[in-house]
Amino acid sequence: MKRRDLLKLSAAGLLAVPGMALADRIAELPRLRLELRREQRHWFAPSGDPVALWGANRDLLRLHQHQPIEIEVINLLPEPTTLHWHGMRVDNAMDGVSGLTQAPIPPGERFLYRLTPQDAGTFWAHAHHRTYEQLAHGLYLPLIVEEAEPYAADREQLLVLDDWRLGRDGQLDTGSLGNLHEWAHGGRMGNILTVNRQHRPRLGARAGERVRLRLLNAANARIMVLQLPEWPIWILAKDGQPLATPREHKGPLVLSPAERYDLVLDIPEDAEGGHSLYHLAHDRPLETALLQVSGSAGTAARPAPAPLPANPLASLPARAPDHHLQLDMTGGAMGSLRQAVYRGQMLGIDALVQQRQIWAFNGVAGLPEQPLLRARPGELVEIELHNDTRWPHGMHLHGHHFLAESGLYPSGLWHDTLLMARGDRVPIRFVAGNEGRWLLHCHMIEHQVSGMVSWIDIRA
Template identity: 45%
Template sequence: MTRRQFNMALGATAVTASALPAVGRAETPDALIAQPGLARLAPADYPETRIWGYGGTAPGPVIHVPQGGRLVRRFVNDLPQPATVHWHGIRLAKAMDGVEGLTQAPVEPGADFLYDLTAPDAGTYWYHPHRRSWEQLARGLSGVLIVDEAEGAPEVDRDEPLQISDWRLTQDAQIAEGFDDLHDRAHGGRIGNWITVNGTPDYRGTAHRNERLRLRVVNASSSRIMVLEASGFDGWVVALDGMPLEAVEPLGRIILAPAQRADLIVDVIADQGEDAYLAMLDRDGGYQIAAWSVDESARSERLPAPEALPANPVAALGPLDTARTADLRMEGGAMGSLSGAIMNGQMTSMRDMAAAGRVWAFNGMAQMSETPLIEVARGETVRLAIANDTSWPHAMHLHGHHFRQVLAEGTLGPLRDTLLMDRGATADIAFVADNPGDWLLHCHMLEHAAGGMMTWLRVT
C-alpha cells in the first residue's frame, strides 16, 4: 500500500458508518487538486498572477450537491506545504471538517485525503483551507459550494454565484508576500488593494429587463468587511450564510464580514442600454465591482414577489433561561489594553507574545487551550456571551453548527454561522449542540485567528 493509498483509506474510515453511507469500492471520487497556477486577475497589459488554486484556478470550481446528498472529493495536495479543506457552513461529521490538529492531520505535499460528507442544508456555502489559511486563502485557494434545494426552489431565470475576493498585489500583478506581517495581525488583518468577482476585475454579464436573478454573494476575503449596494436592480434578501430568512427582506445595503454570504433574488429594472451593477462602498466612496448590460425585456412585467425559501432542518432552540452558558472575552490588538496572556502554560508579556506572532487572546489565552471553552451533551441548548474588548471588529465563526443572536427582550436574529461584532460590542448567541465532536470557534479575520483568536467546544 502506497502512502497515497493509505491516506485515502484513512480518510474513508474516519467517518462512522452511522454518519455517512459507505463508499462503494468501484467508485472513483472526483479529485480536488490544490496546485499552483496562473490567473488573469489584472487587466491584459499586466502579467498573469501566480496563484494557488483548486484545479490551478482562482476561484476553484463551483461545486453543486443536492440537499441531503453526498459530496465526495479526493483532495490531492500538490502544493509546497501541508493543507486541508474546510467546507464552510456545512453541518457535517467532525472528521470531515478540515481543521488541522482538531479534526484531522494536515495533508502533506504529494499526499491526499478522501472527504466524504452529507449536505443537510440547502444554501450558499464555500470551501477553503484550514491550515495556514491566512496565507493559502490569500494565494487563491477557495471556491463556492451550492447545496440545491430538494424542493421549493425559487422561480428565477438565472442563478449566479458571485465570489468576491480581496487581493494584495504588487506593481507587476503578483501576490505580495509577508503573510505573517505583525502589523496586519494586530490591526484589521491583511486588507488587499485589488478586488475580483469570480476571479475577474471587470466582471460583466448581460441581462434582460424584468429578468429575475438569484445572486449568491460570497465574501471570500481574508479580512475585508464588504459593504455592497445594488443599482438597476430591485429585490430581496432571502438567505444569510446559507440559511433561509423566515420572511424575505427588501434589498438594501448589504454588509458582509469575511466568510459571510447573502442570497439575493433581484429583478432587473434598469432600462435597455443601461447597466445594472453591484458596487462596493469604502471610505473613499463607491466603485462598481460587477455589471450587467441590459437589453430587451425578458417579459412585459415583473414577476410576483418571491416567498420565503423552505426552512432547513436546524433544531429549534430550547429554553434560553436553562441553557448551558459560557463567556468569551476578546482582548488584544493594536490600541488595546492587553498587557499579557497565557502561552505555553504560563503568563507571557505582550512583548514576548508579539515576538511569537500572538497579539490577541480569548479569555486571557493567546493560543488554543487544551480544554474546551464548554463541554455539553448532544441536544443541549448552548448560550455564549461574547464581548469584544478590543479596538477592532471581528467576525466570529462557529464550526459544525448555525446559531441565532439573542436580541433585545429575547427576540432572535436569523440563523448564521458567522457574526460580525464591532469594537466594544457584546452579543449573545444560542444554538442546539446537536453535532457531536470538537468544534472550532474563531475570528474569521484570518490574521486575527493566527494571532491568537481561536478556541473550541466539545459536544459529547
C-alpha cells in the same frame, strides 16, 4: 417521483441494501476528484498578465442536499494543507481543521472527505492550514448545495467578492504575508478588488428578470460594503439558512469575511443599459462589477418572492440555556491586553508579541488545550460575545448555526459567521450538534493566527 424523493431513496439505499457489506456500500458512493495546485491564469490582472495563484481543478462545487458523496482531495501544492467545508454541518472528522480534526495533507498525498450535505444553500470550501497564507494565495472555491427543486428565478448569479495584494510586478505580494502590524490592526487588506476572480467583470442579464444572487466574501480580512442598484431586493438566506419569509432590503449590504447571502433581485423593465456594483470604501466608491442589462424579458410585475425550503435545522427551545458563558475578546493595537496564557504559560505582552500573539479570548491566546465549553448533543448553549477591542471581528463557529441579538442585523437570521463592531456585546444561541471538537474563531484570518481562536467539545 419527485427528485427529492428519489434522492432520499437513493441515500437510504446506500445504508440498507440486504447482504451488502459496509465497505461495499461506501465504495459505491459517488466520488469527486479535487486537485489542489498552483497555476497561472488570466483571472484578474489589470495589466493583462497572468497571476500565479493556488486553486483547484474546478472553480465551483455543486452538491445535492442529502446525497452522500466522497471528495478525494489531492494536494499538488508545495506545502501541507486541508479543506474546511465552511458552513456545512458535517461529521467532525471531515471538518478539515489542521491540528484539531485531522492532520494536514502532505504535498503529493491525498485525503478522502465523506460528506452528506444536510442543508441546501451557499457555502464554500477553503484551506484551514496556515490559513492566512493559503487563503491569500486563493486556495478556496465556492460551494453550492442545490435544493431538491430549482428555485423560481429567471437567472442565478454567483458573486465571489475578494481583494488581493499585488506587487509592482503584478504578482501576489507574498513578501508582506505575516506582517505583525497588520495582524494587530484590521488584518491584511488588498489593493485590487475582484468578483469571481475577475477585475471589474461584465455580468449579463435581461430587463424584467428575477435573479437569484448568491454573494460570498472570500477576503482574508476586508469587510465588503456592497452597493447594488436600487431595485427591489429581498434577502432569501443568510449563511445558507433560509428566512421563513424573504425580507425586503434597501441600501448597502455588509459582508464580513466568510459571510454569505442569497438575494432575490428584480430587474425593472426599463433598466436596459449598464449598472455598476460598488464596494463603499472609506474614501470613495470602488466599482467591482458592471451588470449589463439587455432588452426586456417581457415579464409582467412580480409578486414578492417565495421563501426557500427550510433546512432541517433544530429550532431553539424557549427556555433557559443549559450552558451560559461569556467570551471576552481582547488585544490588538490600542487594546488593553497586558498578559495572557499561551501554551499553558502566563506571558506578558512583550513575550506574547515575540510569539506573534496579539489577541486573546478570556485571557488565553492561541488554540488552548482545554475547550471553552463542554456540552452534550441537543443541549442549548448561550455564549455572550464581548468585543472589548478597537477593531471589528467576524466570529465563526464551525459545524453549527446560531441566532444572535445584534443591532447590525435584522432579527431572525441564522448565522455561522457574525460581524461584531468594537464594543459590541452579542449573545448567540445554538443547539449543540454533532459530536466532536468544533472551532470558534475570528474570520479576519490574521486575527485567528495571532490569538483569536478556541474550541468547544461536544460529547454524548
